[in-house]
Amino acid sequence: MVAASASEGRWASVSGRAPGLAGLSCHVEFYVANALAGVLRIEESGHVRIVDEGRAAALIAVDSHETLVRLLRGDLPPIVAHLQGLVRFEGDADLALRVLFGLQEGSPWIEPETGRPS
Amino acid sequence: MISDTISILDGNKFVVSNREGDIEATPTDNHGLFLNDTRFLSRWVLTVNGMRPKLLSVDDTAYFAAQHFLALATGTVYVDSHLTVVRRRFVNGGFHEELVVANHDQEPIELDVRIEADADFADLFEVKDKLNKKGELYRRAEADGTLTLGYRRDRYCRETQVVSSKPAQVGDGGLSFHIRLEPQAEWTTSLDVRAVTDPGQTNIDDRNRLKEASLLETDDETARAMTGDLRAWIKDAPRLSCSWESLEHTYRRSLIDLAALRFRSGIFPGALPAAGLPWFMTVFGRDSLLTSFQALPFAPELAATTLNSLSLLQARRDDPFRDAEPGKIPHELRFGEMTAFEETPHSPYYGTADATPLFLILLEEYERWTGDRKLVRRLERNARAAVDWIDRYGDRDGDGYIEYQTRSSNGLGNQCWKDSGDSIAYADGRIASLPRATCELQGYAYDAKRRMARLAREVWDDPTWAKELDSQAAHLKRRFNQDFWMPERRAFALGLDGEKRQIDSLTSNIGHLLWSGIADKDKAEHCARRLMGDALFSGWGVRTMAVGEGSYNPIGYHVGTVWPHDNSFIAWGLRRYGFREEAAQLSFAMLEAAELFHNRLPEAFAGYARSTTKYPVEYPTACSPQAWATGAPLLLLRALLGLETDGRHLFVDPALPEQIAQLTLLDISGPWGRIDAFGRARAAVDAPSAAG
Numbered sequence: 001m002v003a004a005s006a007s008e009g010r011w012a013s014v015s016g017r018a019p020g021l022a023g024l025s026c027h028v029e030f031y032v033a034n035a036l037a038g039v040l041r042i043e044e045s046g047h048v049r050i051v052d053e054g055r056a057a058a059l060i061a062v063d064s065h066e067t068l069v070r071l072l073r074g075d076l077p078p079i080v081a082h083l084q085g086l087v088r089f090e091g092d093a094d095l096a097l098r099v100l101f102g103l104q105e106g107s108p109w110i111e112p113e114t115g116r117p118s
Numbered sequence: 119m120i121s122d123t124i125s126i127l128d129g130n131k132f133v134v135s136n137r138e139g140d141i142e143a144t145p146t147d148n149h150g151l152f153l154n155d156t157r158f159l160s161r162w163v164l165t166v167n168g169m170r171p172k173l174l175s176v177d178d179t180a181y182f183a184a185q186h187f188l189a190l191a192t193g194t195v196y197v198d199s200h201l202t203v204v205r206r207r208f209v210n211g212g213f214h215e216e217l218v219v220a221n222h223d224q225e226p227i228e229l230d231v232r233i234e235a236d237a238d239f240a241d242l243f244e245v246k247d248k249l250n251k252k253g254e255l256y257r258r259a260e261a262d263g264t265l266t267l268g269y270r271r272d273r274y275c276r277e278t279q280v281v282s283s284k285p286a287q288v289g290d291g292g293l294s295f296h297i298r299l300e301p302q303a304e305w306t307t308s309l310d311v312r313a314v315t316d317p318g319q320t321n322i323d324d325r326n327r328l329k330e331a332s333l334l335e336t337d338d339e340t341a342r343a344m345t346g347d348l349r350a351w352i353k354d355a356p357r358l359s360c361s362w363e364s365l366e367h368t369y370r371r372s373l374i375d376l377a378a379l380r381f382r383s384g385i386f387p388g389a390l391p392a393a394g395l396p397w398f399m400t401v402f403g404r405d406s407l408l409t410s411f412q413a414l415p416f417a418p419e420l421a422a423t424t425l426n427s428l429s430l431l432q433a434r435r436d437d438p439f440r441d442a443e444p445g446k447i448p449h450e451l452r453f454g455e456m457t458a459f460e461e462t463p464h465s466p467y468y469g470t471a472d473a474t475p476l477f478l479i480l481l482e483e484y485e486r487w488t489g490d491r492k493l494v495r496r497l498e499r500n501a502r503a504a505v506d507w508i509d510r511y512g513d514r515d516g517d518g519y520i521e522y523q524t525r526s527s528n529g530l531g532n533q534c535w536k537d538s539g540d541s542i543a544y545a546d547g548r549i550a551s552l553p554r555a556t557c558e559l560q561g562y563a564y565d566a567k568r569r570m571a572r573l574a575r576e577v578w579d580d581p582t583w584a585k586e587l588d589s590q591a592a593h594l595k596r597r598f599n600q601d602f603w604m605p606e607r608r609a610f611a612l613g614l615d616g617e618k619r620q621i622d623s624l625t626s627n628i629g630h631l632l633w634s635g636i637a638d639k640d641k642a643e644h645c646a647r648r649l650m651g652d653a654l655f656s657g658w659g660v661r662t663m664a665v666g667e668g669s670y671n672p673i674g675y676h677v678g679t680v681w682p683h684d685n686s687f688i689a690w691g692l693r694r695y696g697f698r699e700e701a702a703q704l705s706f707a708m709l710e711a712a713e714l715f716h717n718r719l720p721e722a723f724a725g726y727a728r729s730t731t732k733y734p735v736e737y738p739t740a741c742s743p744q745a746w747a748t749g750a751p752l753l754l755l756r757a758l759l760g761l762e763t764d765g766r767h768l769f770v771d772p773a774l775p776e777q778i779a780q781l782t783l784l785d786i787s788g789p790w791g792r793i794d795a796f797g798r799a800r801a802a803v804d805a806p807s808a809a810g
Contacts, residue, residue, distance in 0.1 A: 083458035084273055084459070104434055
C-alpha cells in the first residue's frame with residue numbers, strides 16, 4: 001500500500017479486495033515513519049481503499065516503509081513487529097491487529113504473483 | 119507440603135519470592151517479577167543494618183497480595199527482638215510494596231535500611247533453559263530519585279523503574295535509607311516497581327492503565343479495586359452449598375484461582391484464562407479452550423474472550439517454522455525477547471492438533487449456554503476455516519483422520535494434550551512412529567463436525583453444509599470404531615502410528631472418546647469398565663497410562679500420573695453415556711483429592727494406588743494454580759448435578775455419591791434466566807429429577 005505510495009504518490013488511488021478483511025467495517029488510521037499515510041476504509045465485503053479522513057477506531061503506526069512492505073507481504077508477523085517496537089497500536093488494538101493479520105492474506109497494494117508493491 | 123516460595127499474581131503479571139519477600143533469582147530458584155514472559159526484577163533483597171530480617175509469618179490469602187511479617191534477630195534466636203518489619207505487597211503493572219519498620223524498644227535506634235535491586239530481563243525461555251542475554255543491560259539513577267534498570271537490543275527495550283515515597287539514596291546496587299527511630303515509633307515507605315515495556319512511548323496498554331489509574335488515585339484504592347473485582351467475580355458465579363463443607367471450599371478456591379489466572383493483554387478485549395503458574399502464564403489454545411469449557415456454566419465470559427482472541431490469532435498462512443496452516447487455532451503465544459527476535463516460533467506457535475476442533479466445540483457449547491448468536495455469526499468465517507483445516511491440513515495424508523508431525527526446527531514432537539516426548543508409546547514401551555493420530559483427536563473432530571452441523575442449521579442458515587457435516591461425522595464414527603478398536607484388549611487404541619498400526623497401550627485418552635461421543639455404545643461400556651478398573655483408576659483418579667503398560671511410571675508426566683482436568687472430562691464423558699455411578703465415584707474421588715491438596719488441585723499428581731497411601735502423592739514440578747486443574751472441580755460439579763442445556767432450558771439430572779447428602783447450586787445463568795439445581799444422595803445414585 002503506502003510502500004509504493006509515498007514516493008510515487010499513487011498509493012491512495014489503489015483500491016480493491018483484501019479477502020482477509022471481509023466482515024470488518026471500519027476506518028483505521030495508518031502512520032508510516034511518523035507521518036499520516038492515510039485512513040484505510042474497510043467495507044464489509046473486504047473492499048479497501050484510502051480516504052482522506054474518517055472516524056478511525058484504531059491507529060496503526062509503522063516505523064518505516066520497509067516494515068510496512070514486510071507486513072503486507074506476510075514476511076513479518078504482526079506480533080513480532082509489535083514486540084520489536086516496529087509497529088504500535090492505539091485505540092482498538094484488537095481491531096488493529098485483525099487488520100494487519102487480514103492484510104497478510106492479500107491486498108490490492110501487493111502483487112500476488114511477485115509479492116511486490118502494486 | 120509448605121512451599122518455600124510465595125507467588126502473587128494477576129494474569130500474566132506475577133511475583134515469585136521467598137517467604138521473607140526477597141527475590142533472589144538463581145539457576146535453581148526462579149524468583150522474580152515477571153510480566154509478558156520477561157523477568158523485570160531478578161533481585162530485591164531487604165537488609166537492616168546489614169542483616170536480613172527473619173520470617174515470623176506470611177499471609178498470602180489474596181491471590182494478588184501478600185504480607186510478610188519479619189523480625190531482626192541474631193542467628194536463629196528471635197527472643198527479645200525489638201525491631202519488626204512488615205512488607206505488604208501487591209501486584210499491579212509491576213508491584214507495590216509498603217515497608218514498615220517498627221522499634222519496640224525503650225531506646226531510640228539508628229538504622230540503615232537497604233533494598234538491593236537488579237533485573238536480568240530474562241525471557242522465560244532463557245530462565246527455563248539457562249540461556250545468556252544478547253543485548254545490553256544498563257542502569258541509572260534519575261534526578262527525581264527513580265532507579266531505572268534497563269535492557270536494550272536493537273529497538274527492543276524494556277525497563278524497570280523503582281520509586282520510593284521517602285527520599286532514598288539511589289546507587290548502583292539499589293536504594294538505601296538512613297533512619298532514626300524513637301522508642302515505639304514506626305517508619306514507613308512505599309516502593310513502586312514499574313515494568314515498562316515500551317520506554318519513551320506510551321503504548322496502548324499503558325494508556326489503558328493510565329485511564330484506570332486516573333480513577334484510582336492511591337495504591338490503597340488500586341488494591342481495593344482488585345478486591346472489589348474479585349468480589350464481583352465471585353458474586354456473579356452461581357452459589358454453592360453442600361453438606362460436605364470441603365466441596366464449598368474447593369469451589370470457592372477454583373473461582374478465586376480462575377480470577378487470578380485471567381490474562382489481559384493490550385491486544386485482546388477482555389480476559390481469558392492463562393494456562394498456569396509459573397511457566398505458562400500466557401495464551402495457550404488448548405488450555406484456554408478446555409478451561410473455558412469447564413467454566414461455562416459458572417463464568418461464560420471466559421469462553422467469549424477465548425473464542426474472540428483465538429479467532430484473531432487463527433492462522434491465515436502456511437508457515438512451517440510456526441507449524442501454521444490456514445484455519446489452524448494457535449497453541450501458544452509469547453511476548454518475550456526470544457519470540458520478538460524469532461528465536462522461538464511463539465508469535466504465535468501453532469503446534470497443536472486439537473485446539474482447532476476444540477475451538478469449534480467451545481463455540482457451539484457457548485452458544486447453548488449463553489444464547490449469544492451474535493458472536494457465533496461473527497465467527498462463522500473462522501469456524502468454516504477451522505473445519506477446512508481439519509479436512510485439508512489436519513488430515514495430512516487423506517486417510518480421514520487428524521494426525522500430526524512437526525514441520526518446525528523448534529516444534530513440538532507431540533501435538534496432543536499429552537505433549538511430552540515419551541507419552542505416545544506402544545504397550546511394550548517403544549515410542550510410536552510419526553505422524554501420530556491419537557484417538558481423542560478423532561473424537562474431537564467428530565464432535566466438532568456434529569456441533570457445527572447444528573450451528574449451520576440453526577444459526578448460519580446453511581442446511582446443505584449441515585447435512586454434509588453430519589454425514590462426514592457419521593462416516594468418521596463408523597471408520598473409527600473399526601480402525602481404533604482393539605478387540606483383544608477391549609479398549610480403543612491410543613492412536614495410529616506412521617504406518618497406520620495401532621498404538622496399543624491402554625490410556626486415559628479413551629475417556630475423551632466418551633466426552634466426544636464417537637465411541638459405539640457397546641464399546642463405550644468396555645471403556646467405562648477399563649477406566650474404572652484397577653489398572654487405570656488409582657482410587658484418586660484415572661491415570662494417564664495404565665499400570666502394566668511398558669511405559670507406565672507413577673511419576674511420569676503423561677505416562678502414569680493423574681491429571682485432574684483429564685478426569686473431569688472423563689467424568690463428564692461417563693455421564694454422557696449414562697454411567698452415572700461411575701461418574702459419581704470418579705468425581706467424588708477427585709474432589710476428595712482436592713481436599714487433601716488444600717482445596718486446590720494441582721496440574722497433576724502421582725499415580726500411586728490409593729490403597730498404598732492415605733494422601734495423593736505430589737508431582738514435583740506441577741504447575742499450581744493451573745487453569746484446567748482449577749476448572750476441573752467445576753466440570754466435576756456439572757457431572758454430579760448432570761447439568762445440560764438445549765439452548766432454551768437447563769436440565770438437571772443429579773447423580774451424587776452417597777457421601778454427598780445434599781448439593782445445591784443457585785442462580786445458574788443462561789438463556790433461561792437464573793435457575794437453581796438441587797441434588798441429594800439416595801441409597802443408590804439418584805434417579806433423574808426435574809430442574810429446580
